[in-house]
Amino acid sequence: MLLKQRIKLFQTFLAHPRHLGTSSPASQSFKKWYQNLWTTERTNLPPYNHFTQIGDPILRQQAAMVPKEHIDSPEIEAIVEQMVKVLRKFNCVGIAAPQIGVSLRIIAMEFKGQIRKELPEAVYQARQMSELPLTVFINPVLTVTNYSKLKHPEGCMSVRGYSAEVERFEEVKLSGLNQLGTPSEVTLSGWNARIAQHEMDHLEGKLYTDHMDRSTFACTCWEAVNTKSGRVEIPFYK
Ligand SMILES: [Zn+2]
Structure with a gap:
């Protein structure tokens, strides 16, 4: 189908x-x-072709477990495909099902190699970034495997146009089912561990703004707002 x-x-x-x-x-x-x-x-x-935005009640709900008997269903397959489609359309690194209007425990992450070319190498290294192939989890469980904390700027497609510094654990283990319904486990560190913690928060109805360093909260285009006399738009479509 x-x-x-x-x-x-x-x-x-x-x-x-x-x-x-x-x-x-x-x-x-x-x-x-x-x-x-x-x-x-x-x-x-839903499933939407855009990201739901902060204020939408769906981003504050605790997402439901995907019932075992529905994991193989065409509906769940469609939701996962739509999540991957939206993730790639908006060129981002992670997405949770509530962000396309579906309150279910599904996340997808992907950190493409090309991002390295788009960032200064010093930033790539400092944030401990590394490539991550498309990783989908249904009903994921997160376990912290290194409690050291790293603080870096973080953004969210559901808080479009802003960023802030957020502390995250250095290493985590994710376990659950992959998109084929097969049990899967992965250990992530640095930036990829950050992505996993961020997406898991979405399943609990939490956003990074709940535990950010509030003094660092910034509009990502504040400089352009000055140079273009305020004529800057934040698009919610792509
Ligand atoms: Zn987010």
């Missing part, structure tokens, strides 16, 4: 959950049934 078809299937489920449930017009009053259809109708349904 194509990604588009799978997403459509998931969206139909979200828009009209009762069509797939046990309730039927016969078990309710016609008015209630009709109103339910009307109130659940929405125009732009």
Whole structure:
């Protein structure tokens, strides 16, 4: 099944959950049934093609575990594919399902080799960055394996246009299921450990702004705002 078809299937489920449930017009009053259809109708349904932004209640919910029996489902496959698509479209290094409007415990991370060319080598080294192939976890569990803390500037696509220094543990172990539903485990250090901790926070309804060094919170384009007399826009699409 194509990604588009799978997403459509998931969206139909979200828009009209009762069509797939046990309730039927016969078990309710016609008015209630009709109103339910009307109130659940929405125009732009998740999984989104954009990042949800701070303020959206979905970013504050504790995400639900993906039920064992649904791990192999086309709906979960579609959500994972959409997450990877959005991650790459916005050229970022990590994404959690609530960021595309789905409150489930799924994260995806990828640190491409080309990023090294885009950053000063000193920054790459200081932040202990290293390549990370696409890594997807369903129902991940994080264990800290090195409690030393590293403090570096961090951003989030759900707090678009800002960054702040955040302390993170130096090394962590992630375990869970990969996108094929196979048990998987990975130990990450430096920047990749930071990405993992950041994405795991999203599953708990936490954002980096909750534990950042508040005095370092900055608009990433503050200099451009001055040089362009304020004519700078932060896009929420791409
Ligand atoms: Zn984030």
